[in-house]
Amino acid sequence: MEKTYHGSCHCGAIRYRATLDLAAGTGKCNCTYCSKIRNWSARATDFELLDGEALLGDYGKDWGEGNIHHRFCSRCGVNLYGHGYIAEAGGGFVSVLVNTLDDASIDELVSGPVRHADGRHDNWMNPPADTRAM
Numbered sequence: 001m002e003k004t005y006h007g008s009c010h011c012g013a014i015r016y017r018a019t020l021d022l023a024a025g026t027g028k029c030n031c032t033y034c035s036k037i038r039n040w041s042a043r044a045t046d047f048e049l050l051d052g053e054a055l056l057g058d059y060g061k062d063w064g065e066g067n068i069h070h071r072f073c074s075r076c077g078v079n080l081y082g083h084g085y086i087a088e089a090g091g092g093f094v095s096v097l098v099n100t101l102d103d104a105s106i107d108e109l110v111s112g113p114v115r116h117a118d119g120r121h122d123n124w125m126n127p128p129a130d131t132r133a134m
């Protein structure tokens with residue numbers, strides 16, 4: 001069931017509100033960036049940045065037909081969400097790092113399936129052979 005949650009970085013400068021359905025599942029990805037931060041995320045159907053835009057970092061990549069922007073707090077370094085457009089992964093998206101949600105219970109976080117994406121090989125809809133370190 002969709003629910004609206006609140007999220008923030010560690011120092012509290014960045015705050016957001018996101019609507020998502022955790023029971024529909026969360027995702028982990030093995031692309032070179034997600035591996036570094038152990039990205040565990042879920043798609044948001046609605047997203048609003050509430051505070052901290054001036055401190056919001058944008059580490060992005062644009063390859064013409066698609067783009068991805070990893071957003072993080074430039075003060076405390078916590079990664080909060082990503083947005084972009086990847087045709088192979090269903091088009092435009094906003095996904096939040098579920099560990100930055102402040103009001104989601106552990107039961108809610110694990111209520112859905114965890115999908116593993118082989119982003120490292122642009123094979124977003126399928127899991128990689130080895131998911132142990134994801």
Ligand SMILES: [Zn+2]
Nearest residue numbers: 009011073076
């Ligand atoms: Zn911060």
